[in-house]
Amino acid sequence: MCWLICMEVASVAETKPKPKLNKKAVEMAKQEPEVRVKNFSEVALGYTEEEAIAEANRCIQCPNPQCRTGCPVEVPIPQFIKAIKEKNYAEGIAVIKSKNALPAVCGRVCPQEVQCQAKCVIGRMGEPVSIGRLERFLADWERKNGSELPPKAASTGKKVAVIGAGPAGLTVAADLVKLGHEVTIFEALHVGGGVLSYGIPEFRLPKEIVQKEVNYVENLGANLKLGNLVGRIHTIPELMKNGYDAVFIGSGAGLPQFTGCSGENLGGIYSANEFLIRVNLMKAFAFPEYDTPIRIGKQVVVIGGGNVAMDCARSSMRLGSKVCLLYRRSRDELPARLEEIENAEEEGLVCKFLASPLEFYGDSKGWVKAMKCIAMELTEPDAKGRRGVKPISGSEFVMDVDTVIIAIGQTPNPIIQRTTDGLETNPRYGTILVDDDGKTSLEGVYAGGDVATGAATVISAMGAGKRAARAIHEYLTNKK
Secondary structure, eight states: OHHHHHHHHHHHHHHSOOOOOOOSOOOOOBOOHHHHTTOOSOSBOOOOHHHHHHHHTTOOOOSSOSGGGGOTTOOOHHHHHHHHHTTOHHHHHHHHHTTOSOHHHHHHHSOGGGTTGGGOGGGGTSSOOOHHHHHHHHHHHHHHHOOOOOOOOOOOOOEEEEEOOSHHHHHHHHHHHHTTOEEEEEOSSSSSOTHHHHTSOTTTSOHHHHHHHHHHHHHHTOEEEOSOOBTTTBOHHHHHHTTOSEEEEOOOOOEEOOOOOBTTTSBTEEEHHHHHIIIIISOGGGTTTSSOOOOOOSEEEEEOOSHHHHHHHHHHHHTTOEEEEEESSOGGGOOSOHHHHHHHHHTTOEEEESEEEEEEEEOTTSBEEEEEEEEEEEEEEOTTSOEEEEEOTTOOEEEEOSEEEEOSOEEOOTHHHHTSTTOOBOTTTOOBOOOTTOBOSSTTEEEOTHHHHSSOOHHHHHHHHHHHHHHHHHHHHHOO
């Protein structure tokens, strides 16, 4: 492996002498933990121009770049980094937007560490180039300085309905509009963005930035219809009958999963979806400026270990609560991004690992006051390397709580599936069955993102949207 890396670096060095490689990435400034835990302002502050150029200079411009193979939306990574080196920021953001309509989002919440940065050659010798932070730098530069819209193909006369203005739907819409198709996005909520708006807290992804990205897709030419719940106001068959040549379903996974434990219907027990919608979309964090308060106690337990659980925990701390994360495996198995785990722990999160809930107890008014749990132990890894858990007999214990947030996963809302005959779904999870290009069992109907995979990352939904857009374009091109 080492000689391959050396050849890669040497092949570049032969064409142009390089300064000594800095193996350590340029750090990005953050609010101090004791300050940020008391506000909902963005934690990460972004690169300065000098920092961005210094980090861009760590890229050796590989002749066969592997970073791009790790990007689900196929961004030409070396090209935009080269533009930063040359201080040609307008060109850099144009390079990104040739493939990615939501760079300000991806630069903040995309797990680059397991995707593009995991493929970076420099990462084999030190820390990989901070591709996500550089993407964010260009997106933030564009927001301050403006940019031109990319060219669009001539109108094809074809109409596409996109259901859901989340990351998958916005990606499909942007790509298809640029290819000359007429696109209408039907969004059930009163704002666009989907999970970007209702699910990810302000301190990780400011809503002003989300709406700028949504506005960009509208400015490209997509027509956004808000407050429009497909399955109630229209069905997919009705849309097809009313002149749409193709439909893309990107309605996400908004149906929460629960533990099934006794007492789960007590007051003070929230699903992660409800809690985050109240905090993010209804701006409960800004009460009384916004008249949408949320009742939350002083002792909060968040059940789960993914990014959503971290978002719930960190939001609760900012609302003044002491928070304990209850996760049935160990810290090593936490599925959340390492950056989010570290940020949460810096902010004061207490974790109770290898424990699972058994029962919830309420007070005389029907509000949760305690929960019984049981200790767990890890089993041997399965064929995929994932370790299971099993309860330890006689290890039950009780925790005093006044708020519980359940963040153990989401599944798709079944409303579209139930109002669309012939649309094949997974009977266990309710996800829509699709092929690699997002094609469903119905002609002209495609799907992608969480509605097809179950809850996953923003960038995976965008990748699915990009593949579906190509397939839809091919379908429409060949449709008579």
